[in-house]
Amino acid sequence: MYYKDLEGIVTDQCQAMKNVIATVFPQTRHRWCLWHIMKKNPENLQGYNQYKEIKRIMKEVVYESESIDKFETNWGNFIAHFSLVDNQWLTSLYEERHRWVPIYLKHHF
Numbered sequence: 001m002y003y004k005d006l007e008g009i010v011t012d013q014c015q016a017m018k019n020v021i022a023t024v025f026p027q028t029r030h031r032w033c034l035w036h037i038m039k040k041n042p043e044n045l046q047g048y049n050q051y052k053e054i055k056r057i058m059k060e061v062v063y064e065s066e067s068i069d070k071f072e073t074n075w076g077n078f079i080a081h082f083s084l085v086d087n088q089w090l091t092s093l094y095e096e097r098h099r100w101v102p103i104y105l106k107h108h109f
Contacts, residue, residue, distance in 0.1 A: 012036045013096075032100040034062070037093065044089040054082050062101055071103050 008029040011017045013036065021030045041055050048054055061078050065071035075094060084090050098104045 029105075030099060031105055032096070034100050034102070037100050038062075040089070044087070048082070048084075050082060054084070057082075065101075065103050068103055071097075071101060 006025055006028045008031060009021060009025070010031045010033050011021070013032050018030065021028060038059070041058070042051075045051055045054055045058075057078050061071065061074040065074050075097075079085055079087075079090065079094075093100070
């Protein structure tokens with residue numbers, strides 16, 4: 001069966017959806033919902049003593065980086081400053097940054 005490719009689609013971080021979209025709509029840009037990602041901050045970061053500051057800086061890095069290079073620098077500084085290099089959730093988010101960070105998507109959505 002043939003499915004016309006969509007220009008873009010926004011979903012949560014569901015791996016099954018990611019796989020299906022890649023198979024059924026291979027030319028479609030698949031974006032993750034930033035609201036869903038940021039909503040997961042408490043469950044993934046609240047155990048840190050500096051949680052409120054971590055949350056604030058993460059929002060700043062994600063929403064206010066004016067270029068991809070600036071995001072890369074800011075993210076690296078954020079991770080280093082709060083010693084978050086071992087946080088698997090943040091690592092997985094970084095690996096998929098092209099799906100959810102606004103500066104990577106601004107010309108596509």
